[in-house]
Amino acid sequence: SPLCTVLSCIKAVLGKQWYQRRVRGHHISIMKVFIVLALCTVASSADLRSLLDTTYTDVSGRSYTLSDFRGKYLALYHSASWCGPCRRFTPNLINAYNALLGRNFQVIWISKDRNSRDSDAFFKKMPWVRMSFNEGRGTRGNELFKLTNERYIPAVSIVDRNYRVSSDQARFVIERSGSR
Numbered sequence: 001s002p003l004c005t006v007l008s009c010i011k012a013v014l015g016k017q018w019y020q021r022r023v024r025g026h027h028i029s030i031m032k033v034f035i036v037l038a039l040c041t042v043a044s045s046a047d048l049r050s051l052l053d054t055t056y057t058d059v060s061g062r063s064y065t066l067s068d069f070r071g072k073y074l075a076l077y078h079s080a081s082w083c084g085p086c087r088r089f090t091p092n093l094i095n096a097y098n099a100l101l102g103r104n105f106q107v108i109w110i111s112k113d114r115n116s117r118d119s120d121a122f123f124k125k126m127p128w129v130r131m132s133f134n135e136g137r138g139t140r141g142n143e144l145f146k147l148t149n150e151r152y153i154p155a156v157s158i159v160d161r162n163y164r165v166s167s168d169q170a171r172f173v174i175e176r177s178g179s180r
Contacts, residue, residue, distance in 0.1 A: 048148075048165070051147065052163065071161055072104045072106045075159075076144060076155075077108065086153055089175065090154075094125075108131060109123065111123070111131070113133070156174065
């Protein structure tokens with residue numbers, strides 16, 4: 001059950017002795033915190049799925065929907081052409097993407113550019129799909145940024161097959177390991 005999973009996490013993170021003293025000793029306030037966190041995770045995965053449920057396009061103009069990516073891990077890539085670190089990181093992500101091509105993996109670019117002309121020009125260098133410029137800059141893109149715990153661009157979050165964020169630090173992993 002989800003509660004057993006939360007209790008296991010408490011034991012693993014805080015240690016068995018702390019768990020036995022506090023949780024079994026009826027100091028339940030920490031339990032309430034972890035239960036709320038577990039429920040928030042379930043809610044955020046539903047929110048994440050609904051925010052991702054839109055139309056995407058590739059460089060050739062072909063349209064895709066979220067159902068086209070069913071069963072795949074999604075890398076949500078937030079970046080902009082005006083951002084120097086984004087321009088330097090994009091080739092690393094392209095290498096990782098090419099290394100994972102044919103596997104259950106898809107990158108979705110979410111532009112943080114200031115105008116659609118710059119966004120379109122930057123996107124031409126990318127082999128994956130993108131959210132429309134207006135959605136990426138609008139509420140949908142901003143909510144995705146918040147739900148995936150990102151703060152700065154470039155940012156890459158990995159979303160698992162159940163629409164839960166499995167990593168919000170993928171950028172740093174890719175930078176350290178390249179395309180491996």
